[in-house]
Amino acid sequence: MSLSSILSADAIGSAIKDCQGPESFCPKKFFQVCGLAMKSPQDVKKVFGILDNDGSGYIEEEELKFFLQRFCPTARVLTEKETKTFLSAADEDNDGRIGLEEFQAMVRS
Numbered sequence: 001m002s003l004s005s006i007l008s009a010d011a012i013g014s015a016i017k018d019c020q021g022p023e024s025f026c027p028k029k030f031f032q033v034c035g036l037a038m039k040s041p042q043d044v045k046k047v048f049g050i051l052d053n054d055g056s057g058y059i060e061e062e063e064l065k066f067f068l069q070r071f072c073p074t075a076r077v078l079t080e081k082e083t084k085t086f087l088s089a090a091d092e093d094n095d096g097r098i099g100l101e102e103f104q105a106m107v108r109s
């Protein structure tokens, strides 16, 4: 399973291009531009599984840092500030990691 079987390469490219500069990453905009915001809950779940690199059932801060690289291997890593902002925007129960339901809620918002 890879992200390119769910999202189009063009859409991923546009979304990555949009946040090339440090501190320019906006999760909501990214999910819209890459097309994930319009995908079914099943597809969003597959993407969650890819982002949860160690299969723990949660996306932790260390995995979130490499968020853009899961979409495009040559993309940059997120800055510490972007990672923390992203995490706190999604982490509704404040356990310091993103669960599937939190991820789905964020993608669709």
Ligand SMILES: [Ca+2]
Binding pocket: 052, 053, 054, 055, 056, 057, 058, 059, 060, 063
């Ligand atoms: Ca994990």
